[in-house]
Amino acid sequence: xxxxxxxxxxxxxxxxxxxxxxxxxxxxxxxxxxxxxxxxxxxxxxxxxxxxxxxxxxxxxxxxxxxxxxxxxxxxxxxxxxxxxxxxxxxxxxxxxxxxxxxxxxxxxxxxxxxxxxxxxxxxxxxxxxxxxxxxxxxxxxxxxxxxxx
Numbered sequence: 001x002x003x004x005x006x007x008x009x010x011x012x013x014x015x016x017x018x019x020x021x022x023x024x025x026x027x028x029x030x031x032x033x034x035x036x037x038x039x040x041x042x043x044x045x046x047x048x049x050x051x052x053x054x055x056x057x058x059x060x061x062x063x064x065x066x067x068x069x070x071x072x073x074x075x076x077x078x079x080x081x082x083x084x085x086x087x088x089x090x091x092x093x094x095x096x097x098x099x100x101x102x103x104x105x106x107x108x109x110x111x112x113x114x115x116x117x118x119x120x121x122x123x124x125x126x127x128x129x130x131x132x133x134x135x136x137x138x139x140x141x142x143x144x145x146x147x148x149x150x
Contacts, residue, residue, distance in 0.1 A: 023101035025064040026072050027051050028091050031084035033109035043084065043108035049141035050104065059117065059127075059148045067098055095120035102126070110134075115144050 027050050030043040054066045075097045081087045087094070088105050095103040095118070106115040111134050117127040129147045131140055 022063040022065050024067060024099070025054065025102045025104065026067040026095055026098050026100045027054065027069075028072065028087055028094065028103060028105040029084050030106050030108045030113070030115075031088050033107050033112075039108065039110060040084075046108055046113065046140055050144060053141050053145045054104075059145075064102070067100055071098060091118065092120060092123050113140050113144065115148075117148060 027047055029047045032039040032043045048069075051066055051069060054064055072094065075094050076087055078097075079090060079094070081090060088107070091103050091105040100120055103118050103120055104115060105118065106113065108114075111132060113129075113131040115129045115131075116125050118125050127148055129144055131143050131147070
C-alpha cells in the first residue's frame with residue numbers, strides 16, 4: 001500500500017514538473033489578407049505586440065519562452081522567403097529550424113485577426129482563434145493571448 005501511494009505521488013509530481021517546464025514558441029509575422037500598406041503595418045504591429053505579451057503566459061497549461069524576432073528573421077532570410085504569405089506557408093519548417101515547440105502564425109485583415117497555434121513536431125493546429133472588430137493592435141494581442149490561454 002505504501003509503495004503504491006509513493007508510486008502515485010512520484011508519477012503525479014513528475015507530471016506537474018513536466019507541465020511546469022517552459023516550452024519555446026516563435027511568432028511568425030502575420031500576413032495581411034489585403035495588400036494595403038496600412039493593413040500590412042497593422043499586421044506587423046500586432047505581431048510585435050503578441051511577442052511582447054506572450055512571455056510567462058500560460059497557454060494550454062504551458063509557459064512559453066518566446067524566440068527573439070531576429071532569430072526568426074535570420075531563418076526567413078536563409079530560406080529566401082520574401083513575403084509574409086511565403087513565410088506563413090513555411091511556418092512548420094521555420095519552427096523546426098528554430099528548434100521551437102510551438103509556432104504562432106495567422107492573417108490580419110482590416111477588422112479580422114486569424115491566429116493558429118501549431119505544434120511543430122506533430123504539425124497539428126492546437127488552437128485557432130478569430131477576433132473580429134476594430135481594435136488597437138495591443139487590444140487584439142491581449143485578446144489573442146487571453147483566448148489562447150483558455
